Amino acid sequence: MKSAVVVFPGSNRERDVMRALELASGVRPAAVWHADTELPAGTELVVLPGGFSYGDYLRSGAIAARAPIMAAIRAHAGRGGLVLGICNGFQILTEAGLLPGALMRNAGLKFVCREVRLRIETTATPFTRSFAAGAVIRCPVAHHDGNYFADAETLARLEGEGRVVFRYVEGTNPNGSAHDIAGICDASGRVLGMMPHPENLIEELAGGTDGRPLFDSLAAA
Amino acid sequence: MKARVIVTLKNGVLDPQGKAIEGALAGLGFTGVESARQGRVIDLELADRDPAAAKARLTEMCERLLANTVIEAYAIEVGG
Numbered sequence: 001m002k003s004a005v006v007v008f009p010g011s012n013r014e015r016d017v018m019r020a021l022e023l024a025s026g027v028r029p030a031a032v033w034h035a036d037t038e039l040p041a042g043t044e045l046v047v048l049p050g051g052f053s054y055g056d057y058l059r060s061g062a063i064a065a066r067a068p069i070m071a072a073i074r075a076h077a078g079r080g081g082l083v084l085g086i087c088n089g090f091q092i093l094t095e096a097g098l099l100p101g102a103l104m105r106n107a108g109l110k111f112v113c114r115e116v117r118l119r120i121e122t123t124a125t126p127f128t129r130s131f132a133a134g135a136v137i138r139c140p141v142a143h144h145d146g147n148y149f150a151d152a153e154t155l156a157r158l159e160g161e162g163r164v165v166f167r168y169v170e171g172t173n174p175n176g177s178a179h180d181i182a183g184i185c186d187a188s189g190r191v192l193g194m195m196p197h198p199e200n201l202i203e204e205l206a207g208g209t210d211g212r213p214l215f216d217s218l219a220a221a
Numbered sequence: 222m223k224a225r226v227i228v229t230l231k232n233g234v235l236d237p238q239g240k241a242i243e244g245a246l247a248g249l250g251f252t253g254v255e256s257a258r259q260g261r262v263i264d265l266e267l268a269d270r271d272p273a274a275a276k277a278r279l280t281e282m283c284e285r286l287l288a289n290t291v292i293e294a295y296a297i298e299v300g301g
Binding site (some may be wrong): 094106109149176 | 233234235237238241285286287289291292
């Protein structure tokens with residue numbers, strides 16, 4: 001699996017996700033600079049990592065979503081390429097219009113850094129095939145603007161089409177997001193955005209391997 | 222030419238920061254504040270000389286960057 005992790009000024013989880021991808025696939029991902037205009041030839045998966053791109057200036061992910069590399073990512077997604085946005089990456093995908101809705105300030109107004117429990121709502125995506133259907137996993141979150149919002153019609157469509165991929169359960173919604181949504185995909189199921197950080201729970205040294213199946217799914221995709 | 226863009230949350234979008242402001246005002250003894258919603262002001266200095274052309278460009282700036290039109294509305298003031 002040839003993957004590319006995009007680095008914006010202020011990204012800070014790119015090494016974590018590169019490690020997760022390399023452990024699962026045996027192939028080290030390429031790092032792509034935000035100001036580049038092309039992805040490496042043969043890229044199958046593009047990852048937008050967590051962090052504070054552009055310091056969250058204007059709105060989280062707003063400026064990164066207009067970076068030069070985004071045109072190539074849009075084209076990649078249009079061809080059916082895989083795109084994974086984690087945390088700031090999810091914010092960038094909604095700002096870029098590649099996923100619907102918006103990520104707003106956490107309902108409790110505080111930056112939240114804790115572990116939540118996520119239910120895998122669908123195993124029908126290239127990101128979740130290696131999970132057991134309906135499995136509940138531990139996962140860390142670290143964000144200030146993770147409150148997923150979309151209008152009623154969009155929410156109904158997401159639920160009806162099975163596009164909610166991860167949901168906060170057992171009372172662990174850390175940000176007030178609508179329908180306890182933690183991650184969604186586009187209509188093709190090949191563009192996924194999620195607020196939690198599965199890349200930070202992939203080995204026992206980090207406290208668990210609950211996030212590992214996401215990367216195993218991708219390695220097998 | 223001076224221009225001002227005011228970005229506000231659309232009706233129906235919850236504003237916890239506005240709620241926090243309401244609570245803080247009440248705590249200071251200001252009664253009768255039925256609601257507060259927080260927005261953002263962006264002041265610009267443009268090289269345009271024609272207000273109509275400036276307004277058209279500002280509209281495009283709002284649609285493409287300054288406002289997230291999923292959740293925000295914007296108002297443009299030009300000149301003055």
